Amino acid sequence: MTTTRIDTVRGADGPPPPPRAGRNRLVGAALIVLSLAATLTCYFVFTTWLPNDRTLYREYKAAEACPARRVIPRSENCLRKVTFTVEGTRKTTKNMRATLLGPEPFPRMVVPFGDRGPVLSGLQQGDRVTGTVWRGVVVVVAEGDVRQNSADAPRDEPQMTAAVGTFAGLLAALALMFGAMLAVSQNKQVVRQAGLAGVNHLEHGPAGPAFWRFGREDRQNFWDATGNPRRDV
Template sequence: MTGALWITAAVLLTALCYLLLAVLLPGDIERRRDYTAATACPTATAEQTVEDCLRTVPFTVEKTVLTGGKQDGYQARLQGSPFWNGTLRFGDAGPLLDKLTPGEPVTGLVWRGAVMRLERDGVRQSSVDEPRDEAQITAGVGTLAGLLAALALYLGALYLGAAQPTGRPGGTSPTWRSFGKPMALTVLLACAVTALPAFWLDLPWWTVPAVAVPLSALVGRLLHRAARQPVLS
């Protein structure tokens, strides 16, 4: 890749990092907090299309789709409610969707105009619309994008001739092969080994960049020093 392409990649990765960490992450956290804090709708109030409370609504299953493909995925088509009929999407077939048949009654939990989950005989399954506590994963991907943006910017500066000389007799400047590739793998592993345990242990999302960034910087310093060692004849 040329220097201009590396700089372009850095700009795109920076935009992705901003989108994930400054837009999507705060929005997901706030939506999850609102959903968790929501209470049941008063039974005396009339049903409305969009409500901030949780309303339990009876539905009838019209059709289910269990193909799992990218086009159709896992779906249940519902009817019988005053406002919220239509197609509901799921991440997988179980534990409830694959047991539903057309014409069966099912109970849905509605929040802000969307069906969050279905329930029948004590078995529940969340739809793709239900807020999830996955901030650690979003933080991991956002941190990865930011670190890769910094790496791409540095490589772009090297290829454009903006980097300083090594200052060592016989030394060489870092390249994609000697520094960029192992650094990219380091960043990927650093974000993965912090985001996944943070998600499994339900740690705060900020622990991901708090660990991944210093870890990547430390390993990057060692890789950078090794890549600039003088060439032995």
């Protein structure tokens, strides 16, 4: 009997907060942090990454052939054709590259490729190829009349970069929305009642029944809900 009385008193004071409330707040906070990171990523993509790629491509297309020099620098803002000898190749799906041996200042160049293409697929050790060097990297490899761009060659393909930024923006919005919902989930009943009261108040005005009160069986208007004392249950 004593135990039953104690439980009844505790029940009158209201149930303790559900154990999931703390976990929901933690998950909500983590989602909000994720939304901030995604927002920064989206900002970086559209303000730095995408403009830089576009500028790099325009500079590459505007580059002219390098003049003849007795001493060739490692990096030039022009296109220089150099004869290389193939040392070896890798043609697996995850690793497509050719290792080229050339004169100074390009004694050994590792050239990555995005696909096997028309040139890489036929290269063998000892083959002679012509590489186009721009700013210290090989951007084109040619064997006879067949040419193939390397993975280092600038490309006019902003779609993928823009897709990354768009995805980051959508992720930021969704993470912020669900994070905020979880962060306040323990107060969802209060929020729901407040929302209903606001809708009813707008519908009926101050004189209409819009508010629930403890100890009352029906809704009350604004003046009664704020002006009369609470009645004992």
